[in-house]
Amino acid sequence: MLNTEISAKGAVLVISAIADSLTRQVEAVGDTLSETFFEPVIRLGVTGLARSGKTVFITSLIANLMDRGRMPQLVAAADGRISAAYLQPQPDDTIARFDFETHLAALTAPAPHWPDSTRTISELRLSLRVRPTGLLSGLQGPRTVHLDIVDYPGEWLLDLGLLDKTYDQWSTDVLARIDKRACAQGFMERARAADPAAAFDEPLAQDLAKRFTAYLNDARKAGFSDCTPGRFLLPGDLAGSPVLTFAPVPLLGASRRGSLHREMERRFEAYKSRVVKPFFRDHFARIDRQVVLVDALGAIHSGPEAVEDMRRAMADILSAFRPGRNAFLSRLLMGHRVERILFAATKADHLHHTQHTRLSAIMEALTREARDRADFAGAHTQALAIASLRATVEETLDHDGKTLDCVRGTLLDSGKRAAFYPGELPEDPARLLSPARSGAQKWLDGDYAVMNFAPAPLVLKPGEGPPHIRLDRAAQFLIGDKL
Known part of the structure; x- marks a missing residue:
């Protein structure tokens, strides 16, 4: 009797696996036909670990794709080839819509505030009218490219x-x-x-x-x-x-x-x-491009153990983009792989621009193992330091005979304006990663502070989206080749 039950369960598992495989093959064929004969679709997954700013990233990205005055590094926008961008009903009626309008209203209000974070999966479709390039561009009219943004918690990944x-x-x-x-x-x-x-x-x-x-x-x-x-x-x-x-x-x-x-x-x-x-x-297997947002500054402030834990998490996240590793995932993806993965250290506006290169280098080092795995699997990867919405201005102050490169903004807890110097990040990321990997309990040569800023009041000119840092570079890496 026991052997019969085991055999029956095994047969059910096999049938289920075959059904999953056939379903993915049919969907893959359908997606290919749609892109070839109709209008291409880019499915962009956006995820991040706690306090990394997913909601603000998506809101600012959409706003800056609709009004592209601050997107010079997005080549199609700089060349004037994007003639229009507009929101459309999302294709999946079973998923909650990303509440773009409410979130943007929170950021652009007379007394702006950070929007509530999303706690489940959501989606939004932005359609772009793009003029083609190349030798035959004069014979072709503008085409429509759909950007489906899928927002989901990093813990699920x-x-x-x-x-x-x-x-x-x-x-x-x-x-x-x-x-x-x-x-x-x-x-x-x-x-x-x-x-x-x-x-x-x-x-x-x-x-x-x-x-x-x-x-x-x-x-x-x-x-x-x-x-x-x-x-x-x-x-x-x-x-x-x-x-x-x-x-x-x-x-x-x-x-x-x-x-x-x-x-x-x-x-x-x-x-x-x-x-x-x-x-x-149902969701992840259909993603083409992926953003992983990381609050690297918050981890550095929390200490070496948090930095090492973040490094391990980044390596674990990349297991999702290696379909050969897991038998279930290999059957599920049926050869479909995420083509580009961006690891973005958020809140770069909490640092003076002179330290942005160092933050990017730390992000590169934090994700080195994870990125090597993804590159090996054929995905293009990049690490950037960004600010989805710039909440500070830069300021240089003299303190005890030293010149400090600071940022000034409105403190989230008190509402007061204050200048902030977080400490100087090391030029060599190993000075952070080595003690983190060796199990150090605290930093030996520095203490890295973190301050929470409220969004600054915005005065936007016609055609301009919210101010940011390198969001245009992120967009160029993620979708520029499709435009």
């Missing part, structure tokens, strides 16, 4: 790494990594006291999951990036369900049926199959 792991592998890795973190001690004490081999107890499982979720929220606030499973932080309508009621527990010896460990393992597998896989099947 990190979840892909779970597909390659068993429950025991995941538990061992998580418990070893967080064992000495202060914000994890409440959960660790409860996890050590639990007996994984004991009979399953639902109240205990709920208590462990609740404590683990509290740890993940505290870890994110502390600047850590490895906050998975991502839906524990953004549960939505899954809140309280068994698929979100598990946690890592240590196991010595074999697991037995009916035990706490066995049920935790079952729920972990259910999370992978019913939460993680559907997201990648």
